[in-house]
Amino acid sequence: MRSAFHDELDSISASLLQMASLVKVAMSDATTALLNADLALAEKVIAADSEIDTIQHDLDARTINLMARQQPVASDLRTLVTSLRMSADLERMGDLAHHVAKQARMRFPNCAVPAELTATITSMGTVANALIDKLSSVMEHKDAVRALEIETDDDEMDKLHRQLIATLLDDNWKHGVESAIDMTLLGRYYERCADHAVSIARRVYFLVTGEYAAPVL
Amino acid sequence: MRSAFHDELDSISASLLQMASLVKVAMSDATTALLNADLALAEKVIAADSEIDTIQHDLDARTINLMARQQPVASDLRTLVTSLRMSADLERMGDLAHHVAKQARMRFPNCAVPAELTATITSMGTVANALIDKLSSVMEHKDAVRALEIETDDDEMDKLHRQLIATLLDDNWKHGVESAIDMTLLGRYYERCADHAVSIARRVYFLVTGEYAAPVL
Numbered sequence: 001m002r003s004a005f006h007d008e009l010d011s012i013s014a015s016l017l018q019m020a021s022l023v024k025v026a027m028s029d030a031t032t033a034l035l036n037a038d039l040a041l042a043e044k045v046i047a048a049d050s051e052i053d054t055i056q057h058d059l060d061a062r063t064i065n066l067m068a069r070q071q072p073v074a075s076d077l078r079t080l081v082t083s084l085r086m087s088a089d090l091e092r093m094g095d096l097a098h099h100v101a102k103q104a105r106m107r108f109p110n111c112a113v114p115a116e117l118t119a120t121i122t123s124m125g126t127v128a129n130a131l132i133d134k135l136s137s138v139m140e141h142k143d144a145v146r147a148l149e150i151e152t153d154d155d156e157m158d159k160l161h162r163q164l165i166a167t168l169l170d171d172n173w174k175h176g177v178e179s180a181i182d183m184t185l186l187g188r189y190y191e192r193c194a195d196h197a198v199s200i201a202r203r204v205y206f207l208v209t210g211e212y213a214a215p216v217l
Numbered sequence: 218m219r220s221a222f223h224d225e226l227d228s229i230s231a232s233l234l235q236m237a238s239l240v241k242v243a244m245s246d247a248t249t250a251l252l253n254a255d256l257a258l259a260e261k262v263i264a265a266d267s268e269i270d271t272i273q274h275d276l277d278a279r280t281i282n283l284m285a286r287q288q289p290v291a292s293d294l295r296t297l298v299t300s301l302r303m304s305a306d307l308e309r310m311g312d313l314a315h316h317v318a319k320q321a322r323m324r325f326p327n328c329a330v331p332a333e334l335t336a337t338i339t340s341m342g343t344v345a346n347a348l349i350d351k352l353s354s355v356m357e358h359k360d361a362v363r364a365l366e367i368e369t370d371d372d373e374m375d376k377l378h379r380q381l382i383a384t385l386l387d388d389n390w391k392h393g394v395e396s397a398i399d400m401t402l403l404g405r406y407y408e409r410c411a412d413h414a415v416s417i418a419r420r421v422y423f424l425v426t427g428e429y430a431a432p433v434l
Contacts, residue, residue: 064298071288081281081301088305168394177385177397184401 005070012066012083015059017140019090022052024132026097027193031125034104034186035118037111045101052094056087063087075207082203086139089196093132096193103186112182114175116167124160124190127153131197138201144208150201151213157194161187222287229283229300232276234357236307239269241349243314244410248342251321251403252335254328262318269311273304280304292424299420303356306413306420310349313410320403329399331392333384341377341407344370348414355418361425367418368431374411378404 026045033042063083066072072080103112113121131153138147164187167173168180205213243262250259280300283289289297320329330338348370355364381404384390385397422430 064294067284067298068290068294071290073285073288077281077285081284084298084301085305088302165398168398173394177390177394180394180397181382181385181401184398185405188402188405 008066012063015055016083016086017136019052019055019087020132020136020139023090023093026094027128027132030097030100033101034112035121037108039105039108042101042104046098049094049098052091056091059087060084079207082207086200086203089200093193093196096189099189100186103182114179117164117183120160120164127157128190128193131194135197135200138204142204142208144205147201147205148213150198154194154198157191161191225283229280232272233300233303234353236269236272237349237353237356240307240310243311244345244349247314247317250318251329252338254325256322256325259318259321263315266311266315269308273308276304277301296424299424303417303420306417310410310413313406316406317403320399331396334381334400337377337381344374345407345410348411352414352417355421359421359425361422364418364422365430367415371411371415374408378408
């Protein structure tokens with residue numbers, strides 16, 4: 001028979017997966033809102049961020065409560081501490097989706113992304129979606145092998161980020177400083193979102209193997 | 218007689234203060250390196266970041282070890298969980314100082330900050346220093362009143378950040394897109410550093426009062 005403690009651990013893992021799922025929807029919707037200047041969708045992402053925050057708050061309270069009541073040691077304790085850290089990373093990823101959506105809203109009815117950067121931002125959104133999808137699977141199946149792959153997937157995001165900056169610096173850039181500021185911030189939001197995914201993947205890797213893949217970001 | 222447990226808690230608090238002190242030096246030196254195009258000082262900040270990371274790593278290991286051995290409940294457990302979160306915030310503040318220093322190094326022998334923004338960046342550095350100073354005192358003395366003040370101090374950083382963006386958007390801005398990108402990122406680093414200080418201050422407030430001043434950032 002499974003213990004009540006392990007049922008509670010499972011429920012914590014389920015809440016983390018729920019957060020990851022909401023973050024994925026938020027980032028995906030934020031990218032769509034940004035590229036299509038879709039105000040209603042941007043507003044939806046902005047409003048939905050508090051849901052992610054609420055789940056994190058509740059999840060952290062349950063995690064700390066479980067620590068206090070069950071006084072876990074060794075791997076169970078490590079799992080609970082890691083849950084707190086993963087929920088913080090996921091909450092921050094939600095914030096970054098929220099920032100992207102706010103940028104879309106700020107430039108409405110214009111599109112914040114100039115035509116030359118549509119492809120780059122589309123790709124950044126696609127890479128973010130794929131990263132978060134893989135991350136959910138890594139978290140669900142405690143998959144150390146795919147956790148390592150997320151490092152490589154993040155390299156793709158870094159490449160896109162460099163490409164974005166190169167476009168801004170090109171002599172042909174004709175959208176001025178305001179748009180360059182927007183795009184610099186947007187690039188940073190996508191890059192940081194991917195960094196947090198890598199950080200969570202490294203935590204899963206450590207939980208599973210007891211070894212560090214690389215320093216947690 | 219004080220328990221060995223409380224001695225260990227004190228030693229964890231001391232390490233958090235040590236991290237805050239290193240972060241303060243890093244941010245202060247990074248600002249000086251940036252404003253004076255001082256390559257040696259920038260390199261010093263960049264190299265010193267690993268020291269902050271090492272302290273965090275060691276501190277977190279000791280905190281988790283103490284949780285496992287002493288199985289604390291109630292306020293002691295809350296203190297240990299909060300220590301893990303504060304160390305993560307401080308580590309990130311160190312990263313942001315490191316980012317500022319890298320920006321200084323990247324533009325050497327030129328100064329990354331154009332003359333029109335010297336005063337703004339100087340002020341952002343001053344506000345960051347003052348915030349971290351106050352934060353150290355809040356952490357050391359578990360001072361809920363001053364913890365709340367840090368929220369207001371952060372408003373000053375937000376004001377400077379808006380001022381920085383306004384300068385970039387002014388018709389008189391003549392330093393082009395590359396410099397605007399640099400300054401956008403630098404502005405974000407200072408702003409995020411202050412946000413993390415606020416987040417730590419809110420955690421102290423919660424530990425002391427059992428109530429939330431505002432959502433932790």
